[in-house]
Amino acid sequence: MLALASGLIALRFLPELPPVWCVYGGLAAGLMLLIGRRYPAALFLLGICWACLQAQSALDDRLPSALDGRTLWVEGRVVGLPQSRDKSVRFELQGAHSRHVELPANLLLSWWGGPSVKSGERWRLAVTLKRPKGLLNPQGFDYQAWLLAQRIGATGSVKDGQLITSATYAWRDGVRQRLLNTDANGRAPWLAALVMGDGSGLSRDDWQLLQATGTVHLLVISGQHIGLFAGLLYGLVALLARYGPWPRRLPWLPWACGLAFAGATGYGMLAGFEVPVQRACVMLGLVLLWRLRFRHLGVWMPYLLALNAVLMVDPLASLRPGLWLSFGAVAVLIFTFGSRLGAWGWRAAWLRPQGLIALGLFPLLWILGLPISLSGPLANLVAVPWISLLVLPTALLGTFLLPVPWLGESLLWLSGGLLDVLIRGLNLLSAVFTPWLPVEVPVYVWLLTVMGVLLLLLPAGVVLRPLGWPLVLLAVFAPREQIPHGQAEVLQLDVGQGLAMVVRTRHHTLLYDAGPKIRDLDQGERVVVPVLRSLGVKALDLMLISHADSDHAGGALAVQRSIKVAQVISGDVPGLPDQLQAQPCRADEHWEWDGVRFSLWQWQEAKDSNQKSCVLQVEARGERLLLTGDIDVNAERALLKSSLAVPTQWLQAPHHGSRTSSSMVFLKALAPAAVLISRGHGNTFGHPHPLVSARYQALGMQVLDSAEQGAIQFRLGAFGSAQSVQAQRRFWRD
Template identity: 35%
Template sequence: MRAVWCGFALGVIWLQRQAALPDAGGWWALILVGCTAAGVAVWGLRGDGTGVAYQHEYEQRLSNRLARRVRRDARMRRVAGWGAVWCAAICVGFGYAALRAQTRLAASLPHEWEGRDIEVVGTIKGLPTRDDKGARFLFDVETNDARLAAFPRVIQLAWIARDAPAPRLEPGERWRLTVRLKRPHGNANFGVPDAEASLLARNVRATGYVSVPDHAQRLAGPAHGFAVLVDRWRAALRARIDTVLADAPHRGIVVALAIGAQDQLSRADWQLMRETGTSHLVAISGLHIGFVAGLTGWLAAAIWRRSGWLGRNWPLRLPAQLVGVTAGAIFAALHAALAGFNVPAQRALWMAALVALAFVGGRQLARSTVLAWALGLVLLVDPWAVVSAGFWLSFCAVGAILFAMSGRPRVRGPQTSRQHEDGEGGAAQPRWLALRPVLIRHLRALAERLRSAAHVQIAVTVALAPLTANWFAQIPLVGPLANAFAIPWVSALVTPAVLAGVALPAPLDAFAWRAAHTLLDGLAAGLQLVSGPRWTLWWLPQPHAWALAAAAVGVLWCLAPRGWPLRWAAPLTWLPMLMPSANGALAEPSGAFRLTALDVGQGSSVLVQTAHHALLFDAGPGPESTHAGERVVVPFLQAQGVTTLDTLMISHADSDHAGGAPAVLDAIEVRQLVAGLAPDNSLWPQAKQHGTRTLPCVAGQRWQWDGVEFAVLWPDAGALTGKANEHCCVLRVSTLSATNAGHAAALAGANAPRVAALLSADIEAPTERALLARDRKILRAQVLMVPHHGSKTSSTEPFLDSIDPSIALFQVGYENRFHHPNAGVFARYVARHIELARSDRDGAVRVDVDPGARGEEGAVLTLERYRDMHRRYWMEP
């Protein structure tokens, strides 16, 4: 069964990497391959492992040559049979996941109903989250007035607090709401987790907001069921913890350990735990469930064994071990329910249940078999679990532990005997002398256990390092040290205290939760000690698939049992992952540059990279809107290996351009801030606090990096007056041909053949006319960031004629409320046969500019759209 479940998992993973679901021809091919493989498996494994004695007798009657031939044929037959088993299992997993995907995608909101008022009736699903702006929640739809048969069953809504705060929403409540929806759409960027995949995994097929809060109506008859009961239980626990801890700094961690909800964790706690590699401890993980379930099982068995004190003989009717295993499995199920059945909790639950069933049935399962069954069952329930980091980190961590500990002897408790206690020949010895060998054996056993625990910690750290670099673009170098202290502290002290608060009634629960918070204060202090130096966190660009595969081979090689040849050479396989180019720079010759227009929704952020430098033009929306600076821009920079920005240029003060700048300053080293901001803007002192050089953006500023010239064309020097759009920074990035790139004098020449990109921010028609009046030639550019997101106030005909771009990039939000880009403006670009790219349709867009060797005629522009390069079947066509 291990091969079957592992093959099934590979099929599911393969499906989630597809750009489209199989059509009729694909289904027939899949069925044909699967049936053929099943037939080969039956033929190859028929009689495998049976009739050994008869086979041996038969071989003795044959000649040696014929016997060797028979054995060789039998081996080849078994190899073919097991290979066919894997192939059939992969086909089954692929087909099963495809069927589930087709069923889920069938319920989608039609395009014509996007942005229209729809009245829906349904129930609150899961735990709503609240903040100063309102509430967010999932809504399970029962009916809709659009009378759409394939209306999405689950939608994600926001109740925005405008004139009045959002009402208190409880799980299972029935409401009648008027909502405006759009199809599930997420920001799509290189190196950033796919938000649309997360929506699909939660079966969210539309997102939107309550458009008419005054007409919202709470209905009688709330929903019932086990899921609703669990959600209400979790909501009640969260409310109790909020009442007890109020504004305590680590309240979010207590809530996360109690019910698995991580939305209330403070930014400081998240940052500290990410830097020390301990963020896994704030979730109800398999480690917590296994530890607490084992403790519960031991306690239940101990009480059962001592039932004689109560005048009962329960162990004579039912073995205490059976009671302990059953109690542990039941508690694991309850704990997983508290966690909301996340992937690590599901894995731990299935493993505990399988061990319990095997024990009850009097069987002993191999640990690898238990892990394989858990893997298959998790994907059987949720085929989209593979798109989350928790799936890979959880299963790979357990697999690494099992693989690293294979072949190592188990540590048993020290054995004593009467002979050792009384001395040889039964002669009595002094008590201190008799205890000496016992003490030595206890110390040796303790040392062996500590050595084994250290071996496990090193194995997990080594195994998860490539995955951590892939998912989070970092490797915490102090992770082993921090976890050696944090894991036992949280598992043995904090978690039991939190669970004691869950079990105890008020007011006793307050003592337990305050004790847990005090323990968390000690944990935070300890983590602060090891997280201070900058070198403790190693940022790496997101590795390529081949580098990740090489690192995985190195992990297996490194963790192999003792005696494996050339284990010292295993770290060499990590070199492709550990040797990125400096500062995330391009592996391009001098004179080339790359421009990446990020998908930040309705906003703007552009990264410009030369051979050894990086500039970020605008930082997207901030906390006042979609948190794109923290949620998209910073993870993108880290995934690209950009740990230092030579310049951060903020074009103007509008929040969709400047809102994400504080998040960038906090996470990335910024050497220089150039901005079109008023002197009293709060961003100036924030930058100075980080040691960043600051200067205003003024026309005439020029500098060169690696054969590429940067020139600021607007605004003019002087006080910034009027609207923010009137004094936006306009940046021109240009390069010479490769033959002239090394000559500084040639770079200054305005008439030299150039390949250029123009970043125009939110300038409007008056600014466009002012730039045209100065010098039309300097506006010439092959790549244009469309002014003001394609608004009708910009992109005038003379301006476009002067630039004459080959590529135009629109940074706009999907179904944005400003209706950008304007239809008439977009038609102007289409009429000029310009290559167009839109962030709402294409995601992030990358343009590589190589000037070539023959001037402008030899220039090469390479355009890459994220949704074309990384298309998945759940993305819009």
């Protein structure tokens, strides 16, 4: 069983998929080994080949490159619960088809300013389609992997649409609407998330609160909810059998297992029965079967059976962090609670699990690049029993009794009040402890930390157990590579259609632009801040905002709220929020950090915000980088008369490579070896313009494009080459 699970999980780490003929050959070899009773090798081979076939099938169902960016009329049925926020609605279209071209089966669409969309409706839509694509940053969320795991073949934005067929059997939408219309002490959106798995009603601050306190798993339907509800039903039957009027002619154990599984399945259907819920039901069914018939096999056998069942049904589940965290938490509990001498008292049984889970999941959260809640163990100590024993039963009972006048709404009002008390407590806790994102370290340091965690999870009295603490503390005091004096580490982040660049010397950090903010999508908060924290940056010596356009300055406030900023400089101070307290860019200002020279320039005759861009030159040991913001050909012509008009090895493409910039005179004068372009994939501005790209190519310049290569990093002063996140091959990336 362990060999089969290892083969299925190995898919997650493949840089590319093997050819199909090779996979079928592996399946044949696995069957031959199975006949020869070479079970571990056979099952490992069968597992990895089956996973590769499923992954290839999902890749083949993605939007063809020829259709990327095209607008087509498509028809399909809305599935799941559409998520409405502000003036937009986001929904999944299943069975999508067009008259002239073949489309992926599942599309993820957004409609700005469109009408209400309900689950079960059939629509004919004019959609601009895009291949699955996501931002690629160090320690960042891999959106492209998530889309593949969801088997989403394309994303798109709706331009127009016609309703063909009204919703049929859309009872979940009706239940959700009734939930949202109840009073529930102002916590109706939270109850919708708890009961229906619909988190669209929660604000960004709500999600930040849950993340900061490590309680996201309690409010978004997951395996824990299914297990809690099944445990309540099982425990109720057990209590009735022991102390209450349970009929003696009915054996309590089969009934407890059956009712627990039936109740959990019904709850899963109410929540939409999506993949995480299906996974939880499969695992629960196997655990209950083990409890009923196969207890003599021990606890690890049903665990491995459940893991293999989930991965066999959906091998792409290994791309989701949820699979690792849910099975990791269960493994920690089995390892620490099982096969130990002596029994724990009720206090230990209540206090220890949360601490053990936090300790056991710490390496997983670290390697997955997820924030680690320092208040999580304490918050879950109260939140888990509060949700499972008080909020969840009243919320579910109230939802089922909504057709009964007053009774259902009264129960939901009570449930909302209980939830409100918990949320107020979590707010107080989050104000004291902020989430921690460990810095990137060499693999051997992480492995040593894993060893330390395993030692600490061993029973008390084991001789080597105390050695676990210094190994775990390596995460806090991990040795990091020092930037040599006279050199600078440069990182161009992948923020979509915008710009954000980090320049670090040995003891100082500068941020040039902070990424875009479009409505509630703030890349300063989502990308810039997490990357800075993963780099170990606790404060910025300077945040330089080239000009006031939102694609450059939109994320500045989020950065300033999260990280201490000593000074803010901008080329267009009046266009920035007053909270930034920015100072104007001063032409010909120079300073030096750790042997690296920095110089500013601005065109004094600039008329618009783009022309006012504050230009920064960084020079390390004779190697130069020029960051130009959004200057145009007129500003370029003026810059050529300044002291910055010298040969430059690295050039940030002015205005993302637009047609009004990167003039041939400017490029020939600077003669850069490489040009850095920061843009969004398939952006509506057409950046970079074909004429500009042709100039770069004619002059033999290396083009480093964030839309194609993700985040780009190089060492200024070392005269080396650049590295990109895209170069770290994964089979799901184009």
